[in-house]
Amino acid sequence: MTNAPLILVVEDDVQISRVLQTSLEGAGYRVAWAATLGAAIGEARSRQPDLVLLDLGLPDGDGLSLIPQLREFSVAPIVVLSARGREEDKIRALDLGADDFVAKPFSIGEVQARIRAGLRRQRQATYAEPIFRFGNLRVDLEGRSLRRNDEEIHLTPTEFKLLLTLIEHRGKAMTQRFLLNAVWGPQSLDQAQYLRVYMAQLRRKIEADPARPRYLKTETGVGYRFVPED
Missing domain, CATH: 3.40.50.2300 (Response regulator)
Known part of the structure; x- marks a missing residue:
């Protein structure tokens, strides 16, 4: 003990x-x-x-x-x-x-x-590792690439920055303001539509069923939670 x-x-x-x-x-x-x-x-x-x-x-x-x-x-x-x-x-x-x-x-x-x-x-x-895996996905945090099995998935710089923020705070409930500040900066705290658009794009590229996400969970009225071990 x-x-x-x-x-x-x-x-x-x-x-x-x-x-x-x-x-x-x-x-x-x-x-x-x-x-x-x-x-x-x-x-x-x-x-x-x-x-x-x-x-x-x-x-x-x-x-x-x-x-x-x-x-x-x-x-x-x-x-x-x-x-x-x-x-x-x-x-x-x-x-x-x-x-x-x-x-x-x-x-x-x-x-x-x-x-x-x-x-x-x-x-x-x-004990951060340069490679992060969840499901059949592999994220190279240093090389800034995402692969599903042997297939590379193209992410825009903003999509990758959002994914990195989610990985860094995995399991944590994150408010919209937190994510907007981390990805777009303090000048964008009232631009919630940015986050909705890019989260939808990430879900289409990562989730098997974007309408019923396994990893990128919505916290109603609050923001989002990345759950890689679900």
Whole structure:
């Protein structure tokens, strides 16, 4: 257990915290707990967790304010757990630097799946390979080429840049604003049609059935999620 990933649970509801701690420890994780924003910052700085589960409704402030504070010194994935189901809250959390968002009430199975995805994405970012494979597709990140089996698939420079951004943040829910800024720059944040057009083009070139995408998933009201291991 000493080398097991450390999960910091930031949650003021003692019952929910106990359920999370019991289930996560049962799954082999180490668990730290904080019930306030102040305690969470202290725990995060001193213990350097591998992932943070963050509730937004905390007694000393909005959990959203903790996300940029954590991002000042930590790249650990942040999974928001909240009773707020509004799309605006999801988008705000993701734009601030969270990696994922799970609405309450949630199942322990879903939370554990999001934790596994976040930790896996972090490991893949740390040990990046020049070749990325998913399904029967092979992406040469350095040579900037895409092949399906032995057939090369032509991508425009913008399509490839969008694909690289999706690969870099695979498994993460990405807002439209995030993708627009990463691919087209801050001057294009209100040009959502760019993203829709190029995502449709990528789906036609990558997906077996673009109308029912396997890899390039839509996050309704938020943006997109690239799921290469689906």
